Amino acid sequence: MKKIENFFTSAITGSLAHIIKRDDIVWWKAWGIRLIAIVLALIVCGIVTVSLTDLNPLEMYATMIDGAVGTSRLVWNLFQNTAILLCVSLAVTPAFKMKFWNIGAEGQVLAGGLATASCMIFLGEKLPTPLLILVMLISSILAGALWGLVPAYFKTRFNSNETLFTLMMNYVIIQIVAFFTLEWSMPKGSGTPRTLEFGQLPTLFGQKYLINILIVALLTALVYIYLKYSKQGYEISVVGESEKTARYIGINVKKVILRTMAISGALCGIAGFLLVAGTDHSLKSDTAGGRGFTAIMVSWLAKFNPIFMIFTSLLIVFLQKGASKISEVYRLNSSFSDIITGIIIFFIIGSEFFINYRIKFNKKEANV
Amino acid sequence: MEKNIALELKNITKTFGSVVANKNISLQVRKGEILSILGENGSGKTTLMNMVSGIYFPDSGQIFADGKEIVIASPKDAFNHKIGMIHQHFKLVDVFSAAENIVLGLADEKKFDMPAYVEKIKEITEQYGFELDPHKKIYEMSVSEKQTVEIIKVLFRGADILILDEPTAVLTPQETVKLFKVLRNMRDAGKAIIIITHKLHEVLSLSDNVAVLRKGEYVGTVKTAETNESELTEMMVGKKVSLNIERSEPTNCEDRLIVENIKCVNRDGIKLLDNVSFEARSGEILGIAGIAGSGQRELLEAIAGLQHLDGGSVFYNNPETGEKENLRDKTPLEIRQMGVRLAFVPEDRLGMGLVGNMDIIDNMMLRSYKKGKSMFLQRKSPKTLAEKIIESLEVVTPSATTPVRRLSGGNVQKILVGREIASSPTVLMAAYPVRGLDINSSYTIYNLLNEQKQKGAAVIFVGEDLDVLIELCDRIMVIGSGRITGIVDGRNTTKEEIGILMTKSAEDKGDEQ
Numbered sequence: 048m049k050k051i052e053n054f055f056t057s058a059i060t061g062s063l064a065h066i067i068k069r070d071d072i073v074w075w076k077a078w079g080i081r082l083i084a085i086v087l088a089l090i091v092c093g094i095v096t097v098s099l100t101d102l103n104p105l106e107m108y109a110t111m112i113d114g115a116v117g118t119s120r121l122v123w124n125l126f127q128n129t130a131i132l133l134c135v136s137l138a139v140t141p142a143f144k145m146k147f148w149n150i151g152a153e154g155q156v157l158a159g160g161l162a163t164a165s166c167m168i169f170l171g172e173k174l175p176t177p178l179l180i181l182v183m184l185i186s187s188i189l190a191g192a193l194w195g196l197v198p199a200y201f202k203t204r205f206n207s208n209e210t211l212f213t214l215m216m217n218y219v220i221i222q223i224v225a226f227f228t229l230e231w232s233m234p235k236g237s238g239t240p241r242t243l244e245f246g247q248l249p250t251l252f253g254q255k256y257l258i259n260i261l262i263v264a265l266l267t268a269l270v271y272i273y274l275k276y277s278k279q280g281y282e283i284s285v286v287g288e289s290e291k292t293a294r295y296i297g298i299n300v301k302k303v304i305l306r307t308m309a310i311s312g313a314l315c316g317i318a319g320f321l322l323v324a325g326t327d328h329s330l331k332s333d334t335a336g337g338r339g340f341t342a343i344m345v346s347w348l349a350k351f352n353p354i355f356m357i358f359t360s361l362l363i364v365f366l367q368k369g370a371s372k373i374s375e376v377y378r379l380n381s382s383f384s385d386i387i388t389g390i391i392i393f394f395i396i397g398s399e400f401f402i403n404y405r406i407k408f409n410k411k412e413a414n415v
Numbered sequence: 416m417e418k419n420i421a422l423e424l425k426n427i428t429k430t431f432g433s434v435v436a437n438k439n440i441s442l443q444v445r446k447g448e449i450l451s452i453l454g455e456n457g458s459g460k461t462t463l464m465n466m467v468s469g470i471y472f473p474d475s476g477q478i479f480a481d482g483k484e485i486v487i488a489s490p491k492d493a494f495n496h497k498i499g500m501i502h503q504h505f506k507l508v509d510v511f512s513a514a515e516n517i518v519l520g521l522a523d524e525k526k527f528d529m530p531a532y533v534e535k536i537k538e539i540t541e542q543y544g545f546e547l548d549p550h551k552k553i554y555e556m557s558v559s560e561k562q563t564v565e566i567i568k569v570l571f572r573g574a575d576i577l578i579l580d581e582p583t584a585v586l587t588p589q590e591t592v593k594l595f596k597v598l599r600n601m602r603d604a605g606k607a608i609i610i611i612t613h614k615l616h617e618v619l620s621l622s623d624n625v626a627v628l629r630k631g632e633y634v635g636t637v638k639t640a641e642t643n644e645s646e647l648t649e650m651m652v653g654k655k656v657s658l659n660i661e662r663s664e665p666t667n668c669e670d671r672l673i674v675e676n677i678k679c680v681n682r683d684g685i686k687l688l689d690n691v692s693f694e695a696r697s698g699e700i701l702g703i704a705g706i707a708g709s710g711q712r713e714l715l716e717a718i719a720g721l722q723h724l725d726g727g728s729v730f731y732n733n734p735e736t737g738e739k740e741n742l743r744d745k746t747p748l749e750i751r752q753m754g755v756r757l758a759f760v761p762e763d764r765l766g767m768g769l770v771g772n773m774d775i776i777d778n779m780m781l782r783s784y785k786k787g788k789s790m791f792l793q794r795k796s797p798k799t800l801a802e803k804i805i806e807s808l809e810v811v812t813p814s815a816t817t818p819v820r821r822l823s824g825g826n827v828q829k830i831l832v833g834r835e836i837a838s839s840p841t842v843l844m845a846a847y848p849v850r851g852l853d854i855n856s857s858y859t860i861y862n863l864l865n866e867q868k869q870k871g872a873a874v875i876f877v878g879e880d881l882d883v884l885i886e887l888c889d890r891i892m893v894i895g896s897g898r899i900t901g902i903v904d905g906r907n908t909t910k911e912e913i914g915i916l917m918t919k920s921a922e923d924k925g926d927e928q
Binding site for chain 2: 276277278279281284285288289291292294295296297298299
């Protein structure tokens with residue numbers, strides 16, 4: 048940090064301003080900065096909209112809100128999407144807290160989804176539904192954990208680069224899933240994914256997504272407690288902050304890495320299970336839909352706090368839903384909604400800089 | 416007289432966030448003068464000089480060179496005004512020779528003519544009495560040679576004002592004497608020299624004038640000839656301090672730790688520890704002296720179970736059972752489970768001993784969190800311990816839930832030492848425990864070590880200040896290039912004797928080649 052500071056200081060000294068790291072910031076100031084960032088983002092989006100299309104930006108924002116929460120069906124949809132994204136975000140958090148750069152959540156979700164789908168296909172008619180669902184859940188957890196453990200094992204054994212390894216594991220599972228999608232498609236070979244009849248998660252109180260939401264709510268609480276109050280969670284923090292300290296106090300670093308990645312992968316597996324059994328009732332190679340990467344942003348924005356993640360994941364899903372509605376209503380191509388989402392996320396992430404640093408303007412002095 | 420002033424600072428102020436590093440400081444240094452800037456760690460010495468050398472830019476104030484006001488916005492500006500700084504951490508390219516490093520980045524727009532440069536370097540070395548082979552590669556050099564390269568680099572660029580930041584921190588007493596001789600030659604040749612230091616005896620033996628800083632403020636300048644150690648300390652600390660360490664006679668000594676022929680080889684096949692054998696006895700303080708990086712860290716880490724050994728054994732004599740147990744190849748956890756109460760204050764406090772981003776309570780927990788069968792953390796007893804340490808060691812902190820990295824160096828060390836001695840250790844190892852600490856905190860730490868000694872712990876103290884080692888330790892073991900070159904009695908040894916032992920092994924090795 049000091050280096051950055053020096054760099055900026057020396058780069059612009061004597062002229063305009065320099066950058067200073069903040070010691071601390073009161074919470075309302077931090078949220079004020081974030082709010083300003085969102086307002087600025089909306090203004091920039093408005094300018095972009097007007098210059099690229101003939102739309103009235105205010106109308107556009109109304110459409111956006113309408114697209115995200117316009118009907119009760121949309122609201123449920125929003126919550127269910129948030130739940131899945133939150134689930135993946137919870138999954139990557141222990142790994143990231145440990146500074147193990149797991150960008151393979153996408154693949155770990157698919158591994159869980161594949162395990163779930165194969166249970167639904169091969170055991171569907173043989174087991175009673177409650178038992179089937181239990182088997183699906185367990186196998187998705189195991190599959191996700193396995194997909195997370197492989198890179199962790201190589202990291203601890205050969206000190207391989209976990210970023211590249213987890214990324215490559217994504218491609219492996221995407222191809223495997225693509226193969227089975229074709230294999231299982233109905234009619235066979237057509238490429239249309241088969242609808243999985245058996246083992247769908249039950250509808251609670253007339254809401255088919257409620258069970259997903261409840262499961263993720265439970266997981267959120269568990270992960271929060273695990274990270275903050277359990278001994279294992281404490282070990283994760285210590286390993287993440289300093290491996291040297293961890294060794295110094297006698298933590299078995301390799302064991303912690305393996306265990307944490309198994310947990311991270313297992314939670315991804317559950318997300319895959321919820322996607323296949325709870326919402327999609329089918330499996331495709333894009334079932335995870337990029338959530339494995341979006342989740343990283345959700346987790347970082349929330350500073351690895353599972354409770355904050357509820358809000359960051361909701362915000363991101365809200366933006367995605369709203370923006371896609373704009374493209375749909377105004378017959379713009381989908382890139383336009385990506386531009387809007389991109390601008391807003393850029394501002395939100397950018398605001399973190401102003402929360403961590405303060406810009407000090409040099410007072411002009413007669414002699415300088 | 417006024418014409419003689421090489422550099423003058425007027426009302427310099429610099430702040431970092433809410434911290435005022437320098438407040439309204441005014442100083443002058445004359446041509447042909449050695450000025451010491453004396454102050455405790457954190458008093459703003461280095462910040463002040465960094466502004467003169469163009470690394471920081473002052474918030475307000477003026478700098479004059481040769482009577483003209485100048486603006487120094489970058490190290491290049493500083494060089495243009497003939498100001499050169501030699502930093503504590505050298506910035507040299509390892510695979511280049513001395514001469515190549517010296518001319519690196521030179522922009523005199525002349526043809527690159529190495530022989531001519533080497534000629535000029537030789538002239539400089541002869542003029543001031545340096546010892547340097549311009550063709551020697553940096554990675555083959557000792558710390559003192561590297562420092563010589565840094566100094567010549569600055570002179571080569573024509574600096575008339577030289578600033579040296581803690582130049583003796585890494586040198587042996589003999590090398591320090593050599594450096595001082597060279598600095599005096601430079602002074603006699605009309606250069607203005609500024610030395611940043613916190614070592615009193617150096618100030619007294621070398622400089623003409625001493626400027627004292629305290630907590631970012633300028634206290635005053637005194638003539639070295641007209642002052643003494645206690646007056647300078649008082650200026651530095653702001654109150655009278657007694658500089659005596661009480662050394663009690665060791666009692667109930669028995670061999671607690673017996674290290675036999677341990678060896679440690681790194682990946683490149685270099686022997687970090689070479690047949691090291693010694694005993695650490697209960698109820699005494701064993702000092703370890705040596706040039707930084709001679710194997711002190713590896714030795715302590717080997718005992719603590721953090722360093723793999725390639726030979727030898729580390730026996731622990733358990734006072735409770737009377738059994739002799741080998742600690743070699745045991746992990747820190749296994750060592751603790753064997754009932755060995757081993758406390759270790761590592762050199763790297765925030766990178767190893769503590770976690771900077773965690774609060775004091777969570778840092779207390781590092782040693783004890785595993786206790787009990789529950790899978791959940793117990794924060795109650797660490798909290799009590801944290802509060803006890805804060806109170807008894809007078810730790811300055813807003814609360815027990817403040818992240819440790821926000822505390823000052825002295826307070827960080829109190830937290831670490833406090834936690835380590837809380838388990839009433841039978842062996843206490845401390846590596847450079849007072850590095851970066853102010854005088855009062857340093858004496859608190861010495862007292863804590865003495866207290867543990869009286870309680871019967873075997874204390875191992877790795878230090879860099881030989882005066883302190885001689886005052887504090889019962890026996891002093893000297894380590895050089897991974898070998899024990901001697902063990903002397905702390906009560907009747909001299910700095911010179913230890914200094915000779917420090918360099919002994921390195922020279923032996925040179926002869927072998």
